[in-house]
Amino acid sequence: MGVAFTVAAFTGLRLGELIALRWSDVDFAKRLVHVRAATPSAGTDLQSPGTCVRTADRPSDGTLDRLSRRELFTAPDDLVFAGAVAVTSTARRCANGFYSALDRAGLGAMRCKARADHVP
Numbered sequence: 001m002g003v004a005f006t007v008a009a010f011t012g013l014r015l016g017e018l019i020a021l022r023w024s025d026v027d028f029a030k031r032l033v034h035v036r037a038a039t040p041s042a043g044t045d046l047q048s049p050g051t052c053v054r055t056a057d058r059p060s061d062g063t064l065d066r067l068s069r070r071e072l073f074t075a076p077d078d079l080v081f082a083g084a085v086a087v088t089s090t091a092r093r094c095a096n097g098f099y100s101a102l103d104r105a106g107l108g109a110m111r112c113k114a115r116a117d118h119v120p
Contacts, residue, residue, distance in 0.1 A: 003063055004081050004094065005101055007033075010059035014038065015095050023068065024076040031058045 004018050013021070016038035025034045033056045058064060068074055073082035102108045 003067055005098060006061065006063045007059055007080075008098070010061070010063075011056035013056060015098060019079070019081060019094065021080040022076065023074060023078055023080060026058060026064055026068070026080065028058070028065070028068075031060065032056065033058050033064075 007013065007021075008015070008018055011033050013033065013035060017035045019039045020037035021033065021035075022037075025036055026032075027034065035056065064080070067080065073079065099108070
């Protein structure tokens with residue numbers, strides 16, 4: 001899960017976008033990540049993130065390069081973080097781990113502030 005956090009930190013991808021990321025979305029030559037899908041909050045089905053497909057800079061630290069060399073789950077249609085969509089609780093565990101890491105980094109207050117700013 002640490003790789004997912006690194007990719008999130010370098011790209012700005014949201015949790016649902018990370019979970020839905022496929023190898024075909026990673027452009028190693030141009031050093032980009034294309035956001036073409038996301039998971040809803042339940043974390044079970046992939047869906048389009050809307051009419052806008054975003055592009056983010058790919059992490060330059062080699063994180064995705066190393067992950068792409070693993071033995072399984074590296075085909076173009078495979079999820080980068082394989083198995084993350086299979087069970088709703090997996091997505092929730094990933095979210096909880098991500099938010100815990102934010103808290104440990106001293107950034108948890110920013111997340112709470114952002115949610116308060118979006119309340120009607």
